[in-house]
Amino acid sequence: MSLDVIDIARISDGGSSIPQIQARVDLFKTWDIPSGSKILEIGCGQGDCTLVMAYLVGEQGHVTGIDPAPLDYGAPITLGQAQDKLKQSAIGDRITFHRSDLEGFLDSSASEPLYDFAVFARSTWYFPSAEALTPILVALRGRTKHLCIAEYATDIQGDIAALPHLLAAISQAEFNSRDNNLDRDDNIQSIITPQKIRELTLEAGWVLKKEDVIRSPEDQEDARWEVGRVLSEGYRVRSRSYGGASRQEYADALISAIEESKRALGPNPKLRTLPTWLGLWA
Amino acid sequence: MSLDVIDIARISDGGSSIPQIQARVDLFKTWDIPSGSKILEIGCGQGDCTLVMAYLVGEQGHVTGIDPAPLDYGAPITLGQAQDKLKQSAIGDRITFHRSDLEGFLDSSASEPLYDFAVFARSTWYFPSAEALTPILVALRGRTKHLCIAEYATDIQGDIAALPHLLAAISQAEFNSRDNNLDRDDNIQSIITPQKIRELTLEAGWVLKKEDVIRSPEDQEDARWEVGRVLSEGYRVRSRSYGGASRQEYADALISAIEESKRALGPNPKLRTLPTWLGLWA
Incomplete structure (x- = not known):
C-alpha cells in the first residue's frame, strides 16, 4: 500500500475503505x-473520488464536483452529509461541490x-442511456483541455471470479432498460461500452489520446x-412487479445464472470487481 | 470414441458430426x-436426437418424434428432408415422425x-416461455412412465471458454423476451433454468428421481x-429493428460483451458449449 493511500484514508476518516481508495x-x-x-x-x-483527486492534485490544485442528485439521497449517510464532511477535512479547501x-x-x-x-469517474453507467451523455460531451468542448472517462468494462x-459482477451488471441494466421504469437506486442504469464511448x-469532437x-x-x-x-x-x-411475463422470466433466469456463477466459485467466494476501462481525450 | 458413436455416424450418413453424436x-x-x-x-x-435414441433402444425399441414445425423449415436441408432420410436409414423402422x-x-x-x-432433448429453450411447458407436462401424466428433460444449464x-455461449444464450433470450416478437429462427427463445423446470x-405432479x-x-x-x-x-x-432505444442499447452491450469474451480467449479460440442439465422424473 502506498503512502498516498494511507494518507487519504486518514483524511477520509472512515468514509471509504482502503481497497476502495487503492x-x-x-x-x-x-x-x-x-x-x-x-x-x-x-x-x-458522495465525493469519494473527489477526495482522492483533490489529494493527488496537491495544494495548488482544485476539484469541482457536480451532481444533480438531491442532497438527502443515499444511505447510511446522505450525499449532503458526506460532502460536508469532506469539505471540513484537511484538504476541504481544494474541493467545491455543486448540486x-x-x-x-x-x-x-x-x-x-x-x-x-473533466472527469467521469465510473459515473457513466448511472446515466439512463448512452445518448444522455451526448449533450454533456458536446457542452464540455472548449470548457476543458482534457476529458477523462473511467468506467467498468x-x-x-x-477471470471467472468477476463473472458474478458482470452478470449483476447485465441484470441491473436489464431492469432499467424496461421502458420508463428507471430505479435510481441501482448503481447501474445502463451498460455503456468502451466502443460506444469511443463513438x-x-x-x-474529442480526440482519443x-x-x-x-x-x-x-x-x-x-x-x-x-x-x-x-x-x-x-x-x-421488484423485478416481478413490472413488465411482461417473458421479460420477468428472462430476468429470473439472469438472477439464477448469477447465483450459479457465485456458487461455482466455492464457499465464501472472493468476488472480483469488473476491470475499469479508461480513456483520455483532448 | 465408442463403437456406438461410429455406428451411429455411419447410419446418420453425414447428418451429424461425430462430436454432436458423442x-x-x-x-x-x-x-x-x-x-x-x-x-x-x-x-x-430434424431428428438428430431421435436417431441416437433409436439406435440405443435396439431392435425392440421405438422412438416417436413429434414437432409442430413446418416440414419445409430449416436449412441447408429442411425438417421434412432430414426426417425422410432417417426413415430410410438402416434403423428407420424404429422411428415414427409426426408433425x-x-x-x-x-x-x-x-x-x-x-x-x-417422454424425452425433451434440449428442446425446452425453444419454447416461448416456461409457462408454455406446463400444459405439456400435465398432459404427459398417465401417458408415459418416465419423463426425461435435458437442457443447457x-x-x-x-469454464471461461463457455462464457461466449452463455452470453449468446442471454442475448437471444433477450431478443425473444421483447413483447410479441419471437423470431423462430433463434434456437434459444427463452432460458428456462433447472430451478424453473423443477418447479x-x-x-x-412429477416426482424427480x-x-x-x-x-x-x-x-x-x-x-x-x-x-x-x-x-x-x-x-x-434485427436487434436494432424492434423495441425502444434503451432496449436496443442494452442488446448492443450484450453483443459487445460476447465479442470481448471471445477475444479474451485468444486467436481462433475453442469455444465450449454450455453444460447440459438432465432430470429424470416418474
Whole structure:
C-alpha cells in the first residue's frame, strides 16, 4: 500500500475503505494528472473520488464536483452529509461541490472559464442511456483541455471470479432498460461500452489520446455489493412487479445464472470487481 | 470414441458430426434408458436426437418424434428432408415422425396408449416461455412412465471458454423476451433454468428421481454456431429493428460483451458449449 493511500484514508476518516481508495488511486495515476490541475468531476456523488483527486492534485490544485442528485439521497449517510464532511477535512479547501447537472452548471455563474480535466469517474453507467451523455460531451468542448472517462468494462479477461459482477451488471441494466421504469437506486442504469464511448466522444469532437484497462484490486468491494443487491429478495420482488411475463422470466433466469456463477466459485467466494476501462481525450 | 458413436455416424450418413453424436450418446446414457423402450420425443426437430435414441433402444425399441414445425423449415436441408432420410436409414423402422404439437398428438388416433419415456432433448429453450411447458407436462401424466428433460444449464462451472455461449444464450433470450416478437429462427427463445423446470414438473405432479449435469465434449459445435449467429451483422440489424432505444442499447452491450469474451480467449479460440442439465422424473 502506498503512502498516498494511507494518507487519504486518514483524511477520509472512515468514509471509504482502503481497497476502495487503492482502486481510485490506481485509476487517477493512470491518467497522470499533474499537480496543480483544475478538475471538473461530473457525477461526483458522495465525493469519494473527489477526495482522492483533490489529494493527488496537491495544494495548488482544485476539484469541482457536480451532481444533480438531491442532497438527502443515499444511505447510511446522505450525499449532503458526506460532502460536508469532506469539505471540513484537511484538504476541504481544494474541493467545491455543486448540486447541478452539467448544463445548468456551465450556464450558471458558478462555472469557471476553463478546466484542465473533466472527469467521469465510473459515473457513466448511472446515466439512463448512452445518448444522455451526448449533450454533456458536446457542452464540455472548449470548457476543458482534457476529458477523462473511467468506467467498468464488460471484458472480464478470463477471470471467472468477476463473472458474478458482470452478470449483476447485465441484470441491473436489464431492469432499467424496461421502458420508463428507471430505479435510481441501482448503481447501474445502463451498460455503456468502451466502443460506444469511443463513438460518442468522436461525434462530439474529442480526440482519443490514450486508453487503458486496469484490473480491480482483489479486495475492492463493488462486486460483493452489486451481487448482494441483485440476489436480495427485494430485488427479485421488484423485478416481478413490472413488465411482461417473458421479460420477468428472462430476468429470473439472469438472477439464477448469477447465483450459479457465485456458487461455482466455492464457499465464501472472493468476488472480483469488473476491470475499469479508461480513456483520455483532448 | 465408442463403437456406438461410429455406428451411429455411419447410419446418420453425414447428418451429424461425430462430436454432436458423442454429445447425444453421453446424454442418453446418463438416463440409462433400457433396450426395448418406447420413447416419445417432444420437439424432435430434424431428428438428430431421435436417431441416437433409436439406435440405443435396439431392435425392440421405438422412438416417436413429434414437432409442430413446418416440414419445409430449416436449412441447408429442411425438417421434412432430414426426417425422410432417417426413415430410410438402416434403423428407420424404429422411428415414427409426426408433425404435431403434443396436445394435438395425444388427442389424435396417432397416439399410442403408453410410453416408457417422454424425452425433451434440449428442446425446452425453444419454447416461448416456461409457462408454455406446463400444459405439456400435465398432459404427459398417465401417458408415459418416465419423463426425461435435458437442457443447457447457465452454470459454466468455472469454464471461461463457455462464457461466449452463455452470453449468446442471454442475448437471444433477450431478443425473444421483447413483447410479441419471437423470431423462430433463434434456437434459444427463452432460458428456462433447472430451478424453473423443477418447479413446473412438481406442480404438474412429477416426482424427480435423478438429476445430473454433464459437460459438453470439447468439439461440440453448438457454442460456435450460436456465437457466430449472434455476432453476425444480420443479427445486430434485427436487434436494432424492434423495441425502444434503451432496449436496443442494452442488446448492443450484450453483443459487445460476447465479442470481448471471445477475444479474451485468444486467436481462433475453442469455444465450449454450455453444460447440459438432465432430470429424470416418474
